[in-house]
Amino acid sequence: MNSIGRRLLLLVPTVLGVLTLVFFLVHLIPGDPVELMLGETASRADLSQLRADLGLDRPLGEQYARFLGGLAHGDLGRSFFYRKPVFAVIGGALPATALLAAAAMAVALLIALPIGIIAAVRRDTLTDRMAMVGSLLGVSMPNFWLGPLLIILFSFRLGWLPVSGKEGAASLILPASTLGTALAAILARMTRASMLDVLGEDYLRTARAKGVGPVTVVVRHALRNALLPVVTIVGLQFGALLSGAVITENVFAWPGVGTLLIQAITARDYPLVQGCVLVIALCYVFVNFLTDVLYALIDPRVRT
């Protein structure tokens, strides 16, 4: 069996593990969705009736088995509060999160690659040091602090961009920058380190000796190889990007899965929490799988 098939098979226990953990965690936290749904005026009889209708009166093991059974049929159940299928509720929010994550990734790469390359080429100069201090700052700033700061500067003082919401291209810039900054900082450092490794290689010395110009050496010969480890980091950091999206969506009133997840946890909407976590876990696992596949495609030595 080839490595791609093997990795694909490994996804199943990973996702199943995540779901099991989430199922038991959400059921163990105190708080009763039935009481939250029916309000405080509900009688004991009404409460137990609804609990029975939702299957919440069954032993936890049985509920888990039913949850897995539903999942096998592609059914995540109905959201307690929206009173709609979980897939439909999440389906409405997923495109917004995908857009935000993709834009943040783009922002991160647009910032990280030039800075990483310049820092490597001008190693140990003032430019290099400034770039590295800047990237340290980028990693250190939490989203819930950076977001409002960017809003105050660009929306409030300068009036260039909308404060929040999802109303066109301009409204994507601040949340994507907030979410992408930390990743940009990590990638810039990674690009620099990787470039430094590659710049010392023999084939580059040969290229220079053959009279290839400095820009061509860096961009065409060095960067291509230096990017390999960066791709791995992009995949690994995707998880951090998704968790950062939860906070960024809150700050910028961005209607994505993160916003939905917070709401579902507060309301003890078990099926919706499980659905959101499933989607986030699947995205994470899938992107990492893609990274592995991509790597195998790029480097034949990993295929065996």
Added chain:
Amino acid sequence: MVPLVESPTIMRPKLVNLLAATLLLPGALLGFACSDNPAAPGTLVVGLEANPTNLDPRLATGAAAVRILPLLFNSLLRLDPAGQPAPELALAWETLSPTEYVFHLRSGVHFHDGRELTAADVRYTYDWMRDPKNHSPNQGALAVVAAIATPDPATVRFVLKEPFASFLQNLTAGIVPAHLGDAKDFADAPVGSGPFRWGEWRPGERLVLQAFDGSWEGRPRLDRVVFRIVANETTRLLEARRGRIDLLWNNIPPYAVPFLRETPGLAVTTRPGITYQYLGFNLRDTILRDPRVRQAIAHAIDRDRIIKALYLGLARPAATLLAPENWASAAEVETYPHDPARARRLLEEAGFPVRPDGTRLSLSYKTSTDRQGIEMADLVAEDLRAVGIRVERRSFEWGTFYGDIKAGNFQLYSLRWVGITDPDQLHYIFHSASTPPAGANRGRYANAEVDRLLETSRRESDPDARRAELIAAQRQIAADCVYVSLWYPDDIYSLAGRFEGFEPYPGGQYTSLKQVRLKTSSPLSLSPLARRGDPERGAPR
């Protein structure tokens, strides 16, 4: 995961393509996201802190939904700004006996789809909510109803199982059309008879309501109301300051009032509110079941100081659950003024002398993760420390906190009762049979005399006699120091200066948006930022 492999292999074009695609994807996706410009003349934007999860009036529970519903639906009766039942769909009503009510419906009321509203729709809505299989949150409040009849299309008769003085207060649920109410997707685009009809709903983002031309109250002056969901408090305030949210109501913290008042073109109004903030005791706790300890705590708290520090003075000290404006509020109750010396004396009498570490006793105080709640807990703890009570403040995520409070798993906690206008709530909160989940007697208070007064007040048809019973009950509750009555925070709202006519309802409802209108001199009152051509607003107007 793959280990880092240094490779001299020249990268294949595929990687470059992928990189390019990553960079271009957001741009491509933006293509369809750009077409969105919500504002037009006559549009008012409201900032909401939470998603209205379900806008079917038979099922709605969250505050956000409940406050919006009066715009979409009409109810048999509505509560006026003073909280009293007033005619809406029912033009008049008769009380044939303490258990029989007849309502005469207004004629010429149409649903948004053009069908006429009749008594059959009223009966359908109430029967639906009473049916246990539908799990309506209103089912409990309607348990007293024995039968509903519709002798003719303009008359509805309710027969009760027993007399219930507050019955009229429970007839404010929106009426749903019988011909559409059973549709599975009714809540996706609800049809009512209210002044606004369904426009667009993007969960977590915005709800748009359009003026209903055929409203029996006349077409609203506003063309559209946009409810924008902005969960983050800082962001919401900045949006209002920037002129992109016209109305904030129910969600302005007192500290932000000076900040919003600096905004040109925005009017911030404060007025006495009826929300009641209290400190709750667990009366089954071995320490707190002694009334002297509870009274000592009440005397130790300096309410004026906390009101000044936390609310910038925007609150009134409270003495009882019902605000002074309520017809059944008790004026002369025990108020426990700030008196640390007396608090110490009471603790001494209760058998809590000063211990070697300088304290007399220790208590835990539970609160949610709400910032204001935590700050308040710290200020209260400071006052209690001054009389020798060490307080351990423990804050929990809302669902956990609320679950603990209902389970009686606490010593001290603080919460607020919002928009209480119906004095029957006293039964729900203080009657010994109202311990959760049957009611909200979370402190497990039991006093036979209070139980008796609250029970008879429910059956009393003479308003004066009922008022006397309710006042007597409140006096006893205050004397027993079941709660420390803290304060009634002011209602605060900010409205863009180009609008007028907004009236805050005690329950936080947006009902009065149907009468809000643009001032005639509107372009001059636009905020400078909005005048510059904000993308949300389009051109200045």
